[in-house]
Amino acid sequence: MDKKQQILSAALRLFVANGFDGTPTAKIAIEAAVANGTLFYHYKTKEELIVAxxxxxxxxxxxxxxxxxxxxxxxxxxxxxxxxxxxxxxxxxxxxxxxxxxxxxxxxxxxxxxxxxxxxxxxxxxxxxxxxxxxxxxxxxxxxxxxxxxxxxxxxxxxxxxxxxxxxxxxxxxxxxxxxxxxxxxxx
Amino acid sequence: MDKKQQILSAALRLFVANGFDGTPTAKIAIEAAVANGTLFYHYKTKEELIVAxxxxxxxxxxxxxxxxxxxxxxxxxxxxxxxxxxxxxxxxxxxxxxxxxxxxxxxxxxxxxxxxxxxxxxxxxxxxxxxxxxxxxxxxxxxxxxxxxxxxxxxxxxxxxxxxxxxxxxxxxxxxxxxxxxxxxxxx
DNA sequence: TTATATTTAGACTGATTAATCAGTTTGTAA
DNA sequence: TTACAAACTGATTAATCAGTCTAAATATAA
Known part of the structure; x- marks a missing residue:
């Protein structure tokens, strides 16, 4: 339900496994079962997501x-x-x-x-x-x-x-x- | 003289300043005053350089x-x-x-x-x-x-x-x- | 109801990037 | 001189990626 949390959880898993550079935003969206646009709707940039x-x-x-x-x-x-x-x-x-x-x-x-x-x-x-x-x-x-x-x-x-x-x-x-x-x- | 060492020194400076993702191999080569190809002559991949x-x-x-x-x-x-x-x-x-x-x-x-x-x-x-x-x-x-x-x-x-x-x-x-x-x- | 916020799918772009490759230079030894 | 390998060059390439855009759908709340 809470897409924002889904994105954060997916990001955590992928960043830990593959590093910041090794994880495309596209993969985070897929892992979170969320549309590409949704990720950027909540976090203006990849960095904003990393910091959040x-x-x-x-x-x-x-x-x-x-x-x-x-x-x-x-x-x-x-x-x-x-x-x-x-x-x-x-x-x-x-x-x-x-x-x-x-x-x-x-x-x-x-x-x-x-x-x-x-x-x-x-x-x-x-x-x-x-x-x-x-x-x-x-x-x-x-x-x-x-x-x-x-x-x-x-x-x-x-x-x-x-x-x-x-x-x-x-x-x-x-x-x-x-x-x-x-x-x-x-x-x- | 020792281009390999120049590359390592430049890589250290840039990786610390900008992270692994934030430093293109091209910039490392420039900072080391070395041709792009020289970097890849000594280190097959960027990762090999990072590990070395x-x-x-x-x-x-x-x-x-x-x-x-x-x-x-x-x-x-x-x-x-x-x-x-x-x-x-x-x-x-x-x-x-x-x-x-x-x-x-x-x-x-x-x-x-x-x-x-x-x-x-x-x-x-x-x-x-x-x-x-x-x-x-x-x-x-x-x-x-x-x-x-x-x-x-x-x-x-x-x-x-x-x-x-x-x-x-x-x-x-x-x-x-x-x-x-x-x-x-x-x-x- | 109406308006506002959130979400979707995915095509698209413009910039960046790792890595390649054909060819040049250099040091050295025959 | 010639020969040869190792070191070096830098333009090129093929791929990737962050972020945008569109137009429609769905949810939320006033």
Whole structure:
């Protein structure tokens, strides 16, 4: 029914499989079971579609984590939850996670205003800042801690997708990795 | 003189600036001050050029770290050296580091045999394994430790390239980040 | 009902592009 | 000199692709 969503889903599948250059708009329309004109009716250019897809996925990713930050609970538990959830989101949505990386290392990133990108991390920043003030986290720039934290999610994603793991081993690895991440971030 | 190298250098500049799709082979030839046909004389297809460039950069990156591993010195000092050097290489060669990431999240990665990719990390693996056996590092899969280690390099690269830093602050940040990385990896 | 938005199919275009190819230059060695 | 291969040239080609256009159909809402 929702043709716009059909187009985005088809685009995600094809861009991940064949790259930006390797996927003609015509094929996206066919894969979405939509007329050629419909694609260009909703997205003026191919680039507009590429960026719209990125924004949707970033929002989806953020919405998956947001409830943890705003919810109740001990702050230290929240750190764990955020990490575990971030990794789980990436592993349950490998295409989406991959697309975001693919986009981040492409010239398309340049067309997203810096302000928009900044806005996406501001919620994390306030949260991390609180952890630093309470002397739970190392006394470093919150942005550095976020960058290293994201680096960890990136690292473990690569590790867990480089080979086959049983679900049990996967969970064990994620939990033990968090212990390592926590050793990295914690104050003492 | 060496036209092949001219082509690779030009390709690096243009691919990083405009992406794989955004750079016609014709432009690479012009930028390299070489005839169109010369490019295809050395590289049968555009893809072959893209992959050749990737392999060269990976080799260059490895050669920068290798002497540390094989050299003399305390193993714990080597861990620090490898981290610091890895970050420095990325920061001194942002184009090359960026290209490797761009390639890693592109369909071109699929054409590199897994065996070749494995071979690139085997030297690290033996080294890490020794650290684990000696109970200097946490008792985890060496590949996991390498993945998290690389995640850190990735994270700090993003942080240090997201804004301007004075050389002094940059070095301070790298050193302090290493302390955090070490807290993550060390046995106790 | 009427108007407005959305959708369809596919032919079309103008520009771009990867790759080719017939021939030229260069270095070297007989 | 001659011979030969490797390196190089750049105009040409055949194909592809993003985006347009048309005219009709269908849905949505005022």
């Amino acid at each position: 897809l990125y924004n949707q996925l970033k929002e989806e990713q953020a919405n998956y984590i947001l409830p943890i930050i705003t919810g109740s609970g001990f702050i230290t538990d929240k750190f764990r939850d955020i990490f575990i959830h971030s990794v789980h989101w990436a592993l349950s949505n490998p295409d989406k996670f991959y697309y975001i990386q693919q986009f981040n290392f492409s010239p398309h990133l340049a067309v997203v205003p810096k302000q928009v990108l900044k806005q996406q991390t501001i919620i994390y920043e306030n949260f991390i800042e609180e952890g630093i003030k309470r002397k739970l986290l190392k006394q470093q720039d919150p942005e550095l801690i976020i960058a290293l934290f994201n680096g960890q999610v990136y690292g473990i994603y690569h590790y867990l997708t480089s080979a086959e793991f049983t679900p049990a081993l996967r969970e064990k690895t994620i939990n033990e990795s968090y212990e390592m991440v926590w050793d990295m971030m914690k104050y003492m | 460039l990737y392999n060269q950069l990976k080799e260059e990156q490895a050669n920068y770290i290798l002497p540390i591993i094989t050299g003399s010195g305390f193993i714990t000092d080597k861990f620090r050296d490898i981290f610091i050097h890895s970050v420095h290489w990325a920061l001194s060669n942002p184009d090359k580091f960026y290209y490797i990431q761009q390639f890693n999240f592109s369909p071109h990665l699929a054409v590199v045999p897994k065996q070749v990719l494995k071979q690139q990390t085997i030297i690290y693996e033996n080294f890490i394994e020794e650290g684990i056996k000696r109970k200097l590092l946490k008792q985890q899969d060496p590949e996991l430790i390498i993945a998290l280690f690389n995640g850190q390099v990735y994270g700090i690269y993003h942080y240090l390239t997201s804004a301007e830093f004075t050389p002094a602050l940059r070095e301070k940040t790298i050193n302090e980040s290493y302390e955090m990385v070490w807290d993550m990896m060390k046995y106790m």
